Amino acid sequence: MSPRGVAVPEIRRRLFDAARTVLLREGPGGLSGRAITREAGVATGLLYNHFGDLDGFLTEFIADGARENAGVLAQLGSRVGAGTVAGNLTQAALAFGTYLPAAVELVRVRPALTDRLHQALASNLPTLAEIQRSFAAYLAAEQEQGRLGPGTDTGALALALVATAHHLFTSQPPPSADPDEDLRRVVSALISAPRA
Structure with missing residues (x-):
């Protein structure tokens, strides 16, 4: 515990990271001020x-999280042909997995957040369908570059990624102790799966 009167560097980021940890471990019902600060x-x-x-x-x-996710999704198109397809998708899916399921679940258990979120985000919260379309467009561009096989169903792959991230980050209790690692494994498996 930090002593009284001692400045805590980067307190916002520290609290946000703590909230994410509590959310993944205990679900939205576990997000109390005491749990987060502890x-x-x-x-x-x-x-x-x-x-x-x-x-x-x-x-x-x-x-x-919405701002971070929007930034990662906006950069996804510029990553075509750079890095690895699996790495690019994993980074984007992890950003999405952190905030959108949290938003949905928190609003479900704390309806009073709805008005504040609409004001804070000016109704620009990306939907699951918009995120899926961003993934599909990125995958189609990678396919045109020859980094995905011609038989790859990019729409189905995008849907699988969104569904997987949503499941891993909203299920209570969590399906595993390390949903980030599970997501990396799933992305890698989907990208490298042989095509019929």
Whole structure:
């Protein structure tokens, strides 16, 4: 626990990372101010000093994830032909898996967040269908570059990626102790699967 009066560097990021850990481990019902600050190793009051209340914090947590995800998805097209297809998809799926399922589940258990999220995101929260289309467009571009086989069903592959990420990051209890690693394995398996 950090002592009173001692500045905590990068407190927002530290609290957001702690919230993600608690969310994955305990589900949306486990996201209390005390659980988050205990995970972050800071005094409970620090969260309220920076965000006003828990709903204010959770709104910023989801909005931060939405901004990060939008940035990763926007960069996906520029990654065509660079790095590995599996690596690019995994990075994008992990960003999506962090925030969108969290947003859906948090709003389900805390309906009061709805208005705050609409204001914070100006209704620009990408839908599952939009994320799926981004993945499909990226995969089609990689297919044109010859980095995916001509028989690859890019639409089905995009759907499988979105469904897998959604399952791994919303299931309670979590399907495994390390959903990030599970997602990496699934992406790798889907990309390298032999085509009929």
